[in-house]
Amino acid sequence: MSELNLGEQSPYRLDTAKLQWLDGDIPTASQFDDIYYSGRSGLDESRYVFLQHNQLAQRWQQLETGSHFTIVETGFGTGLNFLAAWQLWQQQAPVGAKLHFISVEKHPLKREELCRALSIWPELQVMADQLIDQYPVLIPGQHYLNFENGSVNLTLVLGDAKTSLEQLRDSDHPQWQHRQSFQIDAWFLDGFAPSKNPDLWNDGIYALLSDLSCEQTTFSTFTAVGSVRRALTDYGFNIEKVKGFGKKREMMKGVFTHQKKVPDNKQRQAIAGIKAPWYVNSNGSNQISVDRHIAIIGGGLAGVTSAYAMAQRGWQVTLVERQQALAEGASGNSQGMLYTKLSPKTGTLNQFTMASYLYALRYYRRWQHKEAVPNDQLAFCGLLQLAISDKERQLISQLQHAFGGQPDLVQCLSQQQASEIAGVDVGNPGWFFPGAGWLSPAYLCQSLAAHPGIDIVRHTEVLDIELSGSKWQLSGAANQSVASADAIIIANGRDAVQFQQTAHLPVKTIRGQVTLLNSSYTHSDLNTIICHEGYITPASNGRHSLGATFDNGDTDLSLRAFDHQRNLTSLEGAVPKLFKQPISSIDMSTLGGRAGLRCTSPDYLPLVGPAHNYSQFIDNYGVLRKNAHQNIATPGCYHPNLYLNIAHGSRGITSTPLCSELLASLICGEPHPLPRHLITALNPARFTIRDLVRNKI
Secondary structure (H helix, E strand, O other): OOOOOOOOOOOOOOOOOOEEEEOOOEEEEOOOOEEOOOHHHHHHHHHHHHHHOOOHHHHHHOOOOOOEEEEEEEOOOOOHHHHHHHHHHHHHOOOOOEEEEEEEEOOOOOHHHHHHHHOOOHHHHHHHHHHHHHOOOOOOEEEEEEEHHHOEEEEEEEOOHHHHHHOOOOOOOHHHOOOOOOOEEEEEEOOOOOOOOHHHOOHHHHHHHHHHEEEEEEEEEOOOOHHHHHHHHHOOEEEEEEEOOOOOOEEEEEEEOOOOOOOOHHHHHOOOOOOOOOOOEOOOOOOOOOOOEEEEEOOOHHHHHHHHHHHHOOOEEEEEOOOOOOOOOOOOOOOEEEOOOOOOOOOHHHHHHHHHHHHHHHHHHHHHHHHOOOOOOEEOOOEEEEOOOHHHHHHHHHHHHHHOOOOOOOEEEOHHHHHHHHOOOOOOOEEEEOOOEEEOHHHHHHHHOOOOOEEEEOOOOOOEEEEEOOEEEEEOHHHOEEEEEOEEEEOOHHHHHHOHHHOOOOOEEEEEEEEEEEHHHEOOOOOOEEEOOOEEOOOEOOEEEEEOOOEEOOOOOOOOHHHHHHHHHHHHHHOHHHEOOOHHHOOHHHOEEEEEEEEEOOOOOOEEEEEEOHHHHHHHHHHHHOOOOOOOOOOEOEEEEEEEEEOOOOOHHHHHHHHHHHHHHHHHOOOOOOOHHHHHHHOOOHHHHHHHHOOOO
16 A cells, blocks of 8 residues: 555545524535525425425325436435425325436535434434434435435535446447436435535536436526526526525526537536447337336345345346355354455445445344344344554545544554453554454345345356347256346356356355354354454354355365464454463364355456447457557447446455445436446446557457
8 A cells, every 4th residue: 555645635525514503503614604404494394395396295105106206406404305205205295106316416424413403393303213223324426315215315425526427328429418217307406505505506516407308307596596497598408587585585486498508529528538438328128017017136145135126116027046044155254244344545446345335234123123133143243353564554644634523434543442442452453443344244135135136046057148129038957047137136156157248257156164163162242253364253152253265266175174274363462361271272173164256257347237249349348458448439349237246355245235236226216225336337338448548369
């Protein structure tokens, strides 16, 4: 790791709201010298300006079961508009419909400030408590929150509005900027007054509103400033001035008409980083039958979380697993860790791991609450990462600089503090993730797969898939039919390459052996997971899990005494005072455990997204071998309704929930839980493009 300048502003820090309070609990923004809402009539104002003038009650009454509606807001503030919309959704929307609320906020309120600001609305308290409970760690990026069993979804985007809205586009390529895989139905333009917050009221924002809107997308805003009215008209909105709320004379509402003000070529070419739009799936999810039937190959974490995500959206799911039980392969450890690795610097991998970790924490807590998961199957016991080497000790100060002030995410600890948290003298300082823990993958998979929309086909291996007309046919041994479906998600790890459509994928196999150690060998019951080069979990049912070995290319699944020895030696070296006796006195042949085969990729990011047509990619983008910056407008060619969710390595517990939500959003035409640059980074076609650019194929 390169040296980090501790004098620089951390890329993980946000400039949170600076508040003053009027009449006890009415917040005003010091940065903008403006109020968040009109005193104690703020809820009525929100309903009048945003709900009534986007005609939400009438529009929601007309929705069909299974449909979804998307609102995008500029300026989350106290969340009052979101809660008001949520309340109206409960009253007017049909059962089975989904609300997606996307809100951008550059200066978020701290959790305690949010509690105070929302405390004056008793009728919203039940919903406000749920929002506060899931309110994210305040770091830049896209935070995806689910409520009402997934029927209400909030994507809170923390950061600059223009940058954040730009990431909602499917593409930054000029020819494809106006093509969207999901529809925005209404805009809440709720920044502070244009004269006080010009960052939310300028041509860059108006152009994005235009690009992201479709015919009949509505908007409303408290302002009636002439410059805003003229600009929105230029960018394709039909504007109407109406009476404002209370003493305010006027406000605006409108509808998008598709009569866009088209920027000139110079403006288009000025967009940074334009590349061939290979990541644009021009096929989309086409020719889906009324039954909406999807087949998922693989009954591990990726397959089951994908199945659950699709079943929650009303799809008929056939989950095919070659073993008799679910989670028998790489997902089969008795205690799987929910954790992440932190870096003081941002990068694609770090941004993805952070987003997936924070979402997984919310995902499993909702699951725990809904299903009353027993303590021997799930424990949010925290995770302590020891800083054993000099390099790791230097990292502590860097993490403190990057994440200081976020104790809910990570805490940097002295040796004494670390020992107190662990319940054993660990001998080194470290950093602690208070929200982390472990769970039983098998129990999770069984629980999620019990969804009534999921049909499990066990002890069946899919050997071939073929598109026949608009349906995918799945075949097993002796060409026996396994299933017929509108769409497929391949989620069987390294075995994904056995299919002709995905044989080119550069997946790697890494063997890992876990050791089960009787707690009688240790001095005390651990309070938390301890990580070093390996890890040890608190005992469950009288046994610790230790692991795990890491052997690239090894596919032998038999248990090895030598690998038990490796796990124990590593642990003894890191935490010698944990053991009651030297490990040399332990008979390794008597220890339990299991070996599994992880599937990973060359860049350690999973492969999640549509499966591309390899030969067509070679034809369409072959010119990149000679010129990586060649101006190509051709979108990607992908197999219709064929998707991948593989290569999660050793972090499937953490990464699969968010990746499965991403796939479901792509298939169902919903807003995505990740920004475009991370969706592109996960796209399985990325390796074909890289190899072409490097002239390897």
